[in-house]
Amino acid sequence: MVAAIVASDVSYRYGDRAVIDTLSLTIESGEFFAILGPNGAGKTTLLNMLMTVTHPRGGTVSIMGHDVVRETAAVRRALGVVFQDPALDDRLTARENLEIHAVLYGLPKAERAAQITQALAWAELDAAQDRPVRTFSGGMKRRLELTRALMHKPSLLLLDEPTIGLDPQGRRHLWARIASLRESGMTVLMTTHNLAEAESCDRVGIIDHGKLVAIGPPAQLIAAQGEGAKTLEDVFIALTGRNLFDESATGRDRLLGFARQGGEFTR
Amino acid sequence: MTIMPRLGLDASVIAIMWKREMLRYVRDRSQIFGAVSRTVLWLVILGFGLGAALREIEGYSYAQYILPGVITLNVLFSALQCAIALVWDREVGLLRSVIVSPAPMLSVTLGKLFGGASIATIQGAIPLLFIPFLGVSTSPLSILMALVVMFFMGVAITAFGIIIASRLKTFEGFGAISNGIIQPLYFLSGSIFPLRGVIGGVGFLDVPAPLRDELRRLGIFAIGGGWVVQLPLFIQVLVYINPVSYQLDLLRYVLLDFEQLPLAADLAVTFGLAPVLAILAAASVERMLRRRR
Numbered sequence: 001m002v003a004a005i006v007a008s009d010v011s012y013r014y015g016d017r018a019v020i021d022t023l024s025l026t027i028e029s030g031e032f033f034a035i036l037g038p039n040g041a042g043k044t045t046l047l048n049m050l051m052t053v054t055h056p057r058g059g060t061v062s063i064m065g066h067d068v069v070r071e072t073a074a075v076r077r078a079l080g081v082v083f084q085d086p087a088l089d090d091r092l093t094a095r096e097n098l099e100i101h102a103v104l105y106g107l108p109k110a111e112r113a114a115q116i117t118q119a120l121a122w123a124e125l126d127a128a129q130d131r132p133v134r135t136f137s138g139g140m141k142r143r144l145e146l147t148r149a150l151m152h153k154p155s156l157l158l159l160d161e162p163t164i165g166l167d168p169q170g171r172r173h174l175w176a177r178i179a180s181l182r183e184s185g186m187t188v189l190m191t192t193h194n195l196a197e198a199e200s201c202d203r204v205g206i207i208d209h210g211k212l213v214a215i216g217p218p219a220q221l222i223a224a225q226g227e228g229a230k231t232l233e234d235v236f237i238a239l240t241g242r243n244l245f246d247e248s249a250t251g252r253d254r255l256l257g258f259a260r261q262g263g264e265f266t267r
Numbered sequence: 268m269t270i271m272p273r274l275g276l277d278a279s280v281i282a283i284m285w286k287r288e289m290l291r292y293v294r295d296r297s298q299i300f301g302a303v304s305r306t307v308l309w310l311v312i313l314g315f316g317l318g319a320a321l322r323e324i325e326g327y328s329y330a331q332y333i334l335p336g337v338i339t340l341n342v343l344f345s346a347l348q349c350a351i352a353l354v355w356d357r358e359v360g361l362l363r364s365v366i367v368s369p370a371p372m373l374s375v376t377l378g379k380l381f382g383g384a385s386i387a388t389i390q391g392a393i394p395l396l397f398i399p400f401l402g403v404s405t406s407p408l409s410i411l412m413a414l415v416v417m418f419f420m421g422v423a424i425t426a427f428g429i430i431i432a433s434r435l436k437t438f439e440g441f442g443a444i445s446n447g448i449i450q451p452l453y454f455l456s457g458s459i460f461p462l463r464g465v466i467g468g469v470g471f472l473d474v475p476a477p478l479r480d481e482l483r484r485l486g487i488f489a490i491g492g493g494w495v496v497q498l499p500l501f502i503q504v505l506v507y508i509n510p511v512s513y514q515l516d517l518l519r520y521v522l523l524d525f526e527q528l529p530l531a532a533d534l535a536v537t538f539g540l541a542p543v544l545a546i547l548a549a550a551s552v553e554r555m556l557r558r559r560r
Contacts, residue, residue, distance in 0.1 A: 051367045053556075076369040087363040091291045100361070103283040104370040132294070148364075 002065045004029045004156050004187040005050065011058035012045050012210075019045045021210035022059065027203075029064075029155070032178075032188045034198040036232075037207035038240050043191045046207070047160055050189070051081055064155050077105065080149035084160040086141040090134035094125050094144050097133060098151060105152035115151060123147035123177075139170030146177060157181065159190035163197060175200075195233040204232065208240045275371030284378020285385065287361075288349065292386045298348070302341045302390040309337045310397055313459075323493070325464040326471045326483060327523060330401050335518040336458025338391045338417065339511060343449045345390040346421045349383035350428025351444070354435045357555075366556065376549045380425050387421030388414055404476070405522055412521040419541045420514045426544035433548075433555040456511040461496050462503070462527045510536050 005027040012020040020042045027033045037043045048054035049061050052072045060067060066074040088097050098116045107115060120129045123143040133141060142162065149157060162178070163171045175197075181188060190201075198204050199218045206214040206221075214221055218232050225235045292298060314330030314337075324332045356362040365375055392414060398405060431444060471479065498506070506512050513528055513536035520526040526533065 053366060073369045076367060079367065081364065081367050083363055085359060087359075087361055089287065089291070089361040091294050092287065096287075096290060097361070100283050100287060101364070101368075103279050104365060104368040106279075106369070109279075 001029050003027065004031065005061070005063055005189065007046075007049075007059065007061045009059035010046075010049065010056045010061055012042075012049070012054065012056055018210050020049075020056070023207070023210065023212050024059075025205060025212055025215070027187065027189060029187050030185045032182050032200075032202045033190075034201040034204040035189065035191045035207060036193075036195065036198055036204055036236060037191075041207045041240070042210040043207060044160075045210075047158060047191060050158060051079065052076060077152065078155045080152070080154035080157045082142070082145045082149050082157070082159045082162055084164060086133075086145055088133045088141060088144065090136075091132055093130050093132055094120060094136070095129045097144065098148055101148045101151055107152060119147040119151050122150075124173075137170075138165050139167065139173065142166060142170065142174060143177070146174065150181075154186075156187045156189065159188065161192055162190055163192070163194060195231065195236055199232050206236060206239055213239050275373035276377075277371055277374040280370045280374035281378040281381065284375050285382045288379060288382025288386060292382075292389070298345060298386075298390070302345065302393045305341060305344065306337055306394045306397065309340065310334065310394055310401075314401075321466055323471050324461050324466045325525065326479060327525065328402065328472060331403055331523060332461070333459055334394060334398070334401060334403065335515050335522055336453070336456070337394045338413070338518060339420070339456065339458055339515045340449075340453050341393060342387040342391040342417055342420050343424055343453060343511070344445075346383050346387040346424035347428040347445060347449060349379075349386055350425045351432045351435070353379070353429060353432040372552055372556065373549050376429065376552045377545070380422060380429065380545055380548060383425030383428070384418050384421030387424065388417045391417040391421070402472075403523065409521050413518055416514065416518050416521060416537055419537050420511075420518075422541040423510070423514070423537075423544050426541070426548035429548040430544070430551045433551040451505075452509060452511045455502070455505045455509045456515045457506055457527060458515055460498075462498065462506060462512075463496050464527070466493060466496055510540055513537060514540075 003026050005025065007023060007025040010020050010023045011018065023042075023046070035043050035046065045054060049056055049068060050063060052068045052075050055069050060069075062068065063075045064078045066078065068075050089100070092100075095116055098119055099112065102112045102116060117126075120126050123146065125140060125144060125147070128136065128140065133144065136144065146162075159178075163174055166174065178188060192198055201218065203215065203217050204221065205212055214235065216224070221235050222229050222232060225238055229235050229238060310330060310333065314328075314333050318329030321329045323329075353362070357366075366372075395410060395413070431448070435444075471482070474482065507528075513533045516526050516528040517530075517533035517537050520530065520533065
């Protein structure tokens with residue numbers, strides 16, 4: 001069986017700074033894998049490469065055997081993506097958002113309505129399907145994003161901080177859904193700062209300064225760290241240090257700040 | 268349905284992105300309110316208020332004269348607003364998921380472009396509702412032609428807005444951009460002042476319509492008083508290099524049968540600029556995505 005992700009000596013630089021530094025990583029089909037790392041470690045850049053939004057400057061990345069630079073369309077069809085913040089149109093209803101996705105991924109017209117209904121049912125959003133997404137709670141939006149990401153039956157699901165901002169009920173519901181995907185044999189790659197959640201993964205990879213500093217099953221990484229380490233968090237701190245990693249506001253942060261100050265009418 | 272896969276043209280993608288823009292528009296009452304209030308402010312208040320002093324422009328009342336200008340203002344505002352929303356969409360909205368989909372970006376951009384132009388046409392049509400109160404005699408064919416002109420104007424301005432938006436990182440400069448672009452394009456298009464001819468004449472509008480048309484054919488536009496327009500050279504230059512001047516002039520021609528610029532230039536700019544800017548907009552979006560790589 002072809003590996004889900006193969007990254008070989010991948011590099012990416014912003015000016016003089018190496019964001020990804022000769023990173024190599026293989027994730028097998030059917031694995032549930034977590035990428036961990038402090039802010040600025042290179043997780044987002046790596047995810048962007050997998051999503052074909054950013055191209056590696058050095059090395060190669062393939063997804064389900066397709067090169068992310070040369071076979072962009074095939075890679076994108078193989079991927080389902082759930083962003084850290086909802087990438088939904090909040091003026092449209094849940095059904096309308098799914099309809100857009102169905103068209104963008106070329107789902108057959110005759111099957112679209114049924115697939116959308118099925119997706120809404122899977123996310124337990126049938127009753128809210130005709131409500132504008134802006135009226136949804138954070139948990140509902142995340143469920144809608146997850147079911148949308150699965151609508152075109154991807155081989156690999158990318159989850160960027162999937163449980164951030166969710167209440168315990170929302171987290172439990174989402175994990176139940178992810179567990180069912182694991183049972184179905186889907187490959188899942190997630191980034192998270194919640195190390196307790198990462199402990200339930202088959203394997204984790206810890207990135208720091210663009211390099212993969214550790215990879216393996218959580219229990220194995222904890223055991224390899226020695227007697228002082230009881231949890232994955234202990235391993236994480238031991239490998240990445242105790243310094244705070246402050247990042248500058250992104251364009252996105254500034255845009256949200258502007259909207260909160262009353263500029264939202266510009267949406 | 269992929270119509271031209273090599274070019275990245277997919278009719279289904281264009282249609283769904285167009286539909287999305289239209290759905291967003293009909294659910295946003297503030298845009299409709301803005302267009303109505305702009306129309307009332309400019310056409311009714313300024314048109315009749317300033318019209319009391321200017322009386323007639325080449326035999327048209329001032330409110331009649333600025334009608335195409337008010338339509339143009341609505342088209343400019345809505346097309347540019349629709350385009351600039353790209354910034355929001357790209358950073359925190361749906362576009363993030365569109366970018367990682369296999370859908371061709373050219374089709375996504377065209378869908379947005381046609382959506383923006385359609386909204387601009389609807390917004391631009393709002394002043395047409397005031398035609399019965401302005402004493403303009405027009406036909407259904409003129410209205411239809413005006414809608415076509417508005418749509419092409421909408422395509423051009425939305426494309427222009429997309430080109431700007433693809434370079435913007437945040438909305439913080441939105442106010443400056445809308446003021447710095449819309450206002451010069453609007454004011455320097457002959458929208459509120461004539462480029463040439465006689466203004467301030469009295470009595471021409473009281474002449475029966477058939478006789479008025481006969482006088483116009485003879486080059487007579489005022490009966491009592493009036494003065495000849497003499498614009499400073501730099502204003503003339505700015506008006507003549509502004510593409511909106513030609514689009515507006517064509518609109519004025521189809522609605523009032525009155526033009527101030529060569530008709531051939533009006534047609535060339537209106538129907539030639541839109542596809543050129545559409546191609547440039549698609550290229551700008553591609554470049555925006557490449558920069559991220």
